[in-house]
Amino acid sequence: MPAAQGSQADPALVALRSFVRRHAALGAAPAPVAIAFSGGADSTALLLAALQRWGPARLRALHVHHGLQSGADAFADHVRKRCAAWNMPCTVLPVQVQAQRGDSLEDKARDARYRALGEAARGLGCDWLLLGHQADDQAESLLLALLRGAGPKGLAAMPEATQRDGLWLGRPLLACSAEALRQSLDARALPYLRDPMNHDPAFRRSRIRHELLPVIARLEPAWRSTLARSAALCAHAAASIEEMAALDLARCAAPDGLGLGALRELSDARLGEVLRLWLRQAGLRSNHGQIDNLRRQVRATARGAMGLQVRLEAATLERRGGCLVRVAPAD
Template sequence: MAATPTPRTPSNPSCAVPAFTRAVARFQPGLPLAVACSGGADSTALLLACAERWPGQVHAIHVHHGLQAAADGFEAQVRATCEALNIPLHARRVDARHAPGQSPEDAARGVRYAALRDAAQAAGVRDIALAQHADDQVETLLLALSRGAGLPGLASMPEAWERGGLRWHRPLLDVPGAELRAWLRARGARAGEGWVEDPSNADERYTRNRIRARLLPALQDVFPQFRATFARSAAHAAQAQRLLDELAAQDALATGLDPGSEQGPRIAGLRALSRDRQANLLRHWLRQVHAATDPGGGSANASAAQLEELLDQIAACTTRGHHIQLKVGGGRVERRGEILAWYNPPA
């Protein structure tokens, strides 16, 4: 089994990577803390740094997706790391195969988050740290731009949020991926021993991998500070979205909407709002209701075309007999008397 380097202070202080060091020092989770660890460089660096900062207070969670032959090696690497450092490991095996018509990435993400949640709850841990970093954030933003996403997509990944009674953290969103590997190498680790490289990361059939291999080097050449500036734009989008959420919460009260409920706003109240405010309130409601009905946290966002059609139907809804039943995101929106309602019909 591959050797695992023991965390130690580098003899040369300049070996420490400032961005990573600052990120870990700034991180203030509740304890005990669980770190999601795949066995790759990013999550291994986060696990080692957290275990060093909070000895005896850190757990590791590993999710075995069963999607590739190398998965057993990932789990073995994480197990070796945890045994060497006396870190409790909670491993979960899941079936991450996607259903027909479902994105493989979305399917794997959904079961992974569900497994992380279940493992943390079983361990009595309420805080979970994930190792997505600055390069991941840039890739997320570029993917959102390619889809013509609105503010929620342009805000990219949040640094912290709560769901399912747990607090989730991404403390490394300001840290370039290369710095995490530099930090590990400074402590005597190298690929194949201190961490494993996922062979699927080189497969350019996946859009994220093409972005990483082709776009990020070009951006580095033209805009050397792109990670910081893109992160700043994502933060501005997140701030704007929070303001829109506050406006939607006010409009929800005015229209009788119960957030998170399948029962939506009163149609008359909706029609009293401008079209833009109607769209904002409907997006807010659909995000809320889907989060409440899908514990996996999948997306049921309305497409631009679906939302425009729904707004047109609301504008035309001048009589009691006007019928509304439209596919919106992962479910349907229909008229029930004087209100709108959302439901997710069985497949």
């Protein structure tokens, strides 16, 4: 296992140690720790820092093989060889990305990747899955959300730590720049992969990275910390909004769904947030137009409107008596 040249020489190790101090359960728990290992610079830096922190016995490297590019098999071979050299377990996860016309290949691949990583990490008995996202990734995520017209929850970008289906997802490197991580690896002559998709202008994230961020850097040299601060402020705002929505949701709850009378008492902003939270808790996705339509129809029930129906991808929302209910689609 290659040794770091002092903690100050390795930004990933400094960041990981700081992350463990903030999340004491990670440092104290005996369960194995999963590392999402693509073989690129960021995940290589994270894996090496984790090896320094815990040694190979506690770690489980997970590599997702999308098969989306010609070099995917070579990437998997690189990952296996690196892990064998460092005497640590490695699992390659084949994933099929099903994208239909109109779907975002990036979004579909990301969803498939998280699903495969989560299932594998839980299957290995891990409490934590660590991901190699860094400060540049965070800035790109914020800008992508801004260009999609996202609200505070979307503009919060990626949380440092979050729990999903009983598994903690951690991003220890969010304070590290991509350049600093690469320089640290290069200084130690440690190999890592360069993904050609990161330079493909067909992907919006790639264009933001290579076309937009250089302009922003000229306008604001401290763009990484500035955009990270904006994301953190949005995260705080989103948390406050969700806390209020949870209180409103409890007041509107009815045996079969949500009481229309209680919903109509809310302001438009609070009504929209209650509807989003109610659907999200049921695992249902909605967009701004659907929420706006549903809100108008709820208001219309105060004027005697009896019909209320909004179709989502996986359910239909209807009025039944004095309640708004979710109805699963017929098989």
